[in-house]
Amino acid sequence: MISGPFEPVSYDPASSGYIFSRMQVIETLVDVNDDGTLRPGLATGWQSNDDFSEWTFHLREGVTFHDGSTMNAEVVRKSLAVAFGKPVPFDASLVKDLTIPDAHTVVFTLSQHYRPFPSLMSNYTMAILSPASFGKFNRTTALIGTGPYKITDFQPPHNISTVRFDDYWGRPGSIKEVEYITGHRSETRALMVKTGQADIVYNLDPAAVEMLKSDDSVSVFSELIPRTTLIKLNLDDPILADRSVRQALSLALDRTGIASGILRVPGIEANQLFGPGMGVWYMNDLPPPSQSLKQAKALLEQAGWELANDGVRYRNGKSLEMNMITYANRPELIIIATAIQDQWAQAGVKLNVHMENSSAIPSGHTDGTLQTALMARNFANIPDPLGILLADFTSEQGGEWGPMNWQNPALFSLIEQIGRETSEASLPAQARDVIRTINDDLPLIPVVYYMQHSAVSDRLQHFSFDPYERSFRIADLQIRSEP
């Protein structure tokens, strides 16, 4: 039995596909290695034309759905056509046409050249389902996938029961039945694994980790995942338009305090946008971030913000006061936000923290009311950082979960150029340029990287954690035989 905080609300892959992918019920054309590179999934290979505007995928043969039907190009086309009609984590108008020259090949014609296209096909919303999964108006009424486990019972949002699928195309699992139960609280999940009621629990908080570390029958796994806690800034704001103010705000942060004191994971302080393990997009020779209140204060003074008797800075009679929104679903965010409030106060910046729903960030971005926001940005949805950069860092508009009203035409065109480049050779140098520019200009302030804690009962062996959180890797697990 597995427990995590994720609440599957329906069969729809657009909504709950992430959990069905982790339970290994559904699969995508492209799979992802631990280092973010792509590997064959339901497609055995892919290639593009010279300008990345047409992509050909070769489908794996002999793949059977849980209902016994066979996967072929027609089925894949139908499944993806439904998926493109729903919210997807990229611009849905990108795919102009989908053709099937033969039963084992699908060809995507794109509306523009798009180099990281295969990484989009690894997203859970692009899972390949049997046609019998869809009911009226293409609603997902059942989830008939191709994975090594198939659903036997689903009680949203509490429970998913699966059983091994014996006609799986790959190596079948050794465990016969697997159940997922939503454990809403971290404490509950920790106790479930401690008592042996659950075998694997995910997303533990620091307190639970401390408790489980002293337990001999449970092993705790902590791994960095491609998610960065960032401060989003509205650069149209008269305060934040000034680069030296942004630098001061970054310098005033005590990231070490946040990492060690709040999250109890020393060493996850973020000094750039993407974390370690993101290939060429991570610069491992940057100095670790350090707090310097002195420098921060000096920068603010230079920018004309003078400290007044009330401890807040003023410029032309206007106070250095800002709003920050954050959301409740990730409990650590509000604590980090209040820590930032205190740290910035020491530099004379007044911050009002507002607890919101996560949707306040895209909605505040779109209507322009957002000033600053603390968010945990997921970079695993599209495993190629180039996809994220092309989406969020190529226009002043920015991205709803990325920069806002930032202008840097030179960088925008550099990223677009990388998107067109056919050779891999120049990528490392170009990636460094991009990361260095973002770091210098600070359209977003990186705070900490994300450490994910899970705990596993010693009854199981061969556990491994997928940093891209695509799979619980149940099929690899074995139950240890009793001594």
Added chain:
Amino acid sequence: MKRILLNRLLQAILMMWSVGTLTFILVRLLPGDMAYKIAAGRYGDDAVSTAAANAVSAELGLDKPAFQQYLHWLWDLLSLDLGNSLVSGAPIIVELQNQLSFTLVLAGCAIVVAALIAFPLGMFCGVKADSGWDRASLTMSTFVRSQPVFCLGLLLIFLFAMELKWFPVAGYGGVPYAILPVLTLAISLAAVSSRVVRNSTRTAVKSAWFEFSRIKGLSSRRAFVRHALPNILLPALAFMGIQLIGLIEGVIMIESLFAWPGIGHGLSHAVFARDIPMLQGTALVMGFLFVLINALVDVSYYLLDPRQQEVQS
């Protein structure tokens, strides 16, 4: 008795309309764009975007005038259709049946167990009022009541699931799973209701009529059962009726601690995700239950208290 029930039925109908309407208005008064909140509920924090919110708005007709949407809802209600959840797309009635039955089992068992604890304990303390036992029970119930029910649940988990390994920590699917949440709720309820029972017992045994029944020669046991008990039951029953209502609404902490798939959890998520049909459906059923439980308390009063029957007839 017919009149009691007829009155309550009228109340129920009026209540269903007003609660549904109020929910509709209140949810619309909440700050923030509904389509965004629904999109966050549907697609999760990482995938909520303006594109998703626009798609939700178009699909659900959220751009239509509120009045039109309200009439649409009223018409559906008249045809006994509670609609579909905006988040999961499943019919509300199915979701309610699922979640409410879990909560009702939890609440029903808890109130029975609470009564099993509260009545013997309360009566004992009432008869032995101001004794060491009574004071100990007061201290204990103050202690239990003064901490969040959540802590009590954790204490029980530590004792029964971790140390003794008698019951599972959390989840559902069989009697063993229900025992700890039921016990947590029951102890917390009994902490207060035992004091109510204790006070009415004390009033009863100290009263002139009880003394008279003893003087007229009844044994203490018969006097207690025949004269004191009905008088103790009445206030305790009314109190537990109210407790039960509060319980159904207030189990959310317990449900989330024990991963119990009840209505409290469903309701809180519906608020965050602005799932209006779900909120309206839940509010309706809750309101209906409120009237129903009150009606049941009325009826049991009627049956237990001869004075009521005289008044009514």
